[in-house]
Amino acid sequence: MELLNKINRVINGVFMWVAGIVLATMIILACANIFCRIVWLPIRGTFELMGYFGAVITAFALGYTQLKKGHIAVDIVILGFPKKVQRILNAINCGTCVGFFIIVGWQIWRYATNLWRTGEVTETLRIIYYPFTYAVALGCFALAFVFLVELLNSLVGKKEDGK
Template sequence: MSDAIKSVELEGQTSASPPARLSVTGCVLGCLGGVLLIAMMALTVCDVIGRYLFNSPIKGASELTEILLCAVIFLGLCAVSLAEDHVVVDLLTDKMPASIHPAREALTGVLSGLILMVIAWRIWVYAAQIAGYNGATTNLSIPIAPLGYFCAICAFAGGLITAFLPLKRAFLHAKH
């Protein structure tokens, strides 16, 4: 990338802006999510080809697609939290003084993180209920509870990250 493009990109960032690139962990999560997404796509393509050309669909393809989609979404939640790329609606924030942006971001980050942690707790409770009656998929008999626990752990990690990063930036901003 040329120096002119870099300087234009850096001008738009404030001292309270999130980092422009993902950490190694974020890249690993993104790559893993991409691999799962490609697996889901390949499974769907093979299922459609098998169904319409050979009149023989893949048994349990819809179950595997649902499981892969769930895993992609919750892995993506952690990667999005690390990159701080959540959907943001800033109808009023542009009119606020720049000096309160770090505190506002910290407050919204903590509230969003707490909401994600409550969601993680409820998913964990629900997964425990499913484990209690040995819930499994219909065709392939894949246990569902481990997926629920995985989703709960990812949501909890996403909540921690969502709360921590803006708080860290606000404290660093307050120091300066």
């Protein structure tokens, strides 16, 4: 179980590093575009790239945010139940989320494969954008893996802090 927790932390840590690098790239691109607009030479495709970069950042941050319990959780009702019932409800929730995000990731992966096969490109820059779509699918799979590890921890009775 500890191995799965470690793999989970490593995968989502790497995704956060990549998201951080993409975010830094977005900042540099936005600043450069603002400067270039002052001299009437805006960078072509900035808006387009910002959208794709934003999608990658969001998708790659999902698993890490869940790992750190950074998502909003409304558990006021659940906290009134005994610990065993809380664990069961948590397991049901995690299992549902695993299934949902596996399906979402799979469908996005299929869409990305379709984009790849058809050779679709962006409107302004004419670049392929299936890699961004695959990245979003990977982010969904990473989130599903976080929920899977949480489900297994819940079933064996481990708390979130590993005790």
